[in-house]
Amino acid sequence: MKLPPGPKIPAWLLALQFEANPFTYMDANYQRYGDIVTIMFGSTPMIYVSNPLGIKQIFTNTKEITASGTLNEDFAFFTGERGILQLDGFVHKNRRKVLMQAFHGTRMQACGRRICELTQKIIERQTIGKPFVAYSIAEEITLSIGIEVVLGLQEGKRYEKVKHLFFSMFKSEQSKLFQLLTKLPLGTLNLGRWSPQGYLLHLRQEIFQFLDTEVQERRSPSDASRTDMLSDLIFATDETGELLSNAEVRDLLLSPLFAASDASATAITWALYWIHRSPRVRDRLLSEIDSLGENPDPMNIIALPYLSAVCYEVLRIYPTQLFAFPRLVESPVEVMGYELPSGTILIANIYSTHQREDLYPQPKKFQPERFLEKQFSPYEFLPFGGGSRVCIGGTFALFTMKLVLATILKNYQLTLVSQRPERPKYGGLLAYPANGVQMVMQSKRHLQKQSQPLTSGSF
Incomplete structure (x- = not known):
């Protein structure tokens, strides 16, 4: 052959x-x-x-x-042995259906305002004239969104703890020192918390333990009125009609949490980079966003054609996956x-x-215009994969990307610190910006408060 x-x-x-x-x-x-x-x-x-x-x-x-789950066993370190990537057949189809409830329909509409709110709250902390790393900001925004959508946690001790654990894992994996040490002969051995692999195992155990506790406590008493992914999984039944075990619920939460934060942050950062490298693109995009008025409805934002084209082009030129x-x-x-x-x-x-x-x-x-001139098939443009393994949160990731970008661009005047090309760096499945895209907030575009306060949507 x-x-x-x-x-x-x-x-x-x-x-x-x-x-x-x-x-x-x-x-x-x-x-x-x-x-x-x-x-x-x-x-x-x-x-x-x-x-x-x-x-x-x-x-x-x-x-x-x-699409055999055995081919994805390398990801089990992060997603657990019963994560959606490791499942096959009818079981995989059943669990996908449950997970996708949190990422579609009226729930997305309900959390649109909250995404805008979180974005403005986090970007507002930046000091005018002082450089910041766009990837770090985008990561905080998307992780905060993911924690609320997936776990249903609002600000508080648990919210801050799980955010700290995920940030620590992301930073460890992406640090140059960690990547250098893991290439050494003993770099992949677990030599305790002071070794690269040992520290990752420690963080993994902490994350798993946190989620175990959260699942157990959420079951008693359970609240059918909640609309987060964890609540969906607690009430979900398997192919035999039995409730999912606590361990299975825990593992099924991990992939959406990682995807909602890491991949979305990467896409948003690349978007900020490309938009601010092209004044023509930025001006046209701002004109379209501003046409919606002072306090636009999130559903009107995501329907903007040029904003959609910009996001598609970002995902085309450096797809996160x-x-x-x-x-x-x-x-x-x-x-x-x-x-x-x-x-x-x-x-x-x-x-x-x-x-x-x-x-x-x-x-x-x-060239975002290419997506206004032609509609591509799912086999020509496939930023979230395809078939039975297409990314569960792909639609929500694009929804988040549009709202975060529109909120930042509408309210803040940003510039790149350097016009030198940003080099992509591969890690896992993602293509990160190697230097995180350094930017400066020059000024606020709207000095007056919005005519109506933003209201928190329910997750």
Whole structure:
């Protein structure tokens, strides 16, 4: 059986090249081998596809190609053994349905005002004329939103504790010292809280223990009137009609918490970067946002066409998720003219698909207008993956992204500290801005208070 072309050098060396500069690496592979590339990991072929027709086949052929949860076991450290990424089949479908209740319909509308409120409260703390790191601000905003939507916690001791735990984990993973130490021979060993791996294990245990306590206490007495994700899971039943166990509820909360904060913060930060690198884009966007008046309805904000186009272009040029979750070939199947054997792993390459010249002319340029001129299929534009493993919170992430950006841009005049290009840095599934995007608040755009106070929406 002939596999698609690909580099012949060892996988460990390819991993080093990818880590050094993932985008240069993927661009080079695309130029040399095309839109279907084989990387051998031992005897297992891993095939990366950036062709829309091939991606459609991967996502829709559920007979020979499966979205096996066993392929996501590496994420269990953060998401637990019973997290949504590790589940399969009917169980996976059942749990997805429960989780998605918190991210759709009237609940999203109800929390729109609260997102604007939290954004303004946090950005307001910045001192005029003093530089700040946009990623840190975006992370605090999105984590605060995630804690309220997923756990239903309002400000208080528990709220601050869980926020501190997640911040500590994010900062540890992203610190240059941590990343350097984990590359050393003993860097991945648990040598106690003073070692990189030991400290991560400590934080993981603290987070799990916090959630265990929260789940247990929420069950007695339970409150059916609450509308957060934790409450949904407490009342949810499994495929046999039994209530989910406390441990399963805990694990199911983890992926949404990480996604609601880390991925959303990355997307918002990249948006602030691209918007403020292009005066033309910023001016047009401000004109559209200002047209809604002083205190716009959040649902009118998310319907703005140019704001939507800007967000799509941000997610296209540096998608927060570079690859869709892997699929497994269960029985021999033909993909893009190649007969692939059982055991082959298939991965939709989101980044390279978004860089195709035939879909996106001049793909390195930030041009939101392309999304006003053409509607792309879910196999051409797929920032949240696709098929049965599409990101549960993708719709909510885009909803949050629009409201956070509109609130910041409408109320504050920001500039970039430097016009030097911000370099992306790969970590896990995400492409972070390497320096966090440093910005300065020049002034407030609206000195008078809004005519009507913002009111907290119920989660």
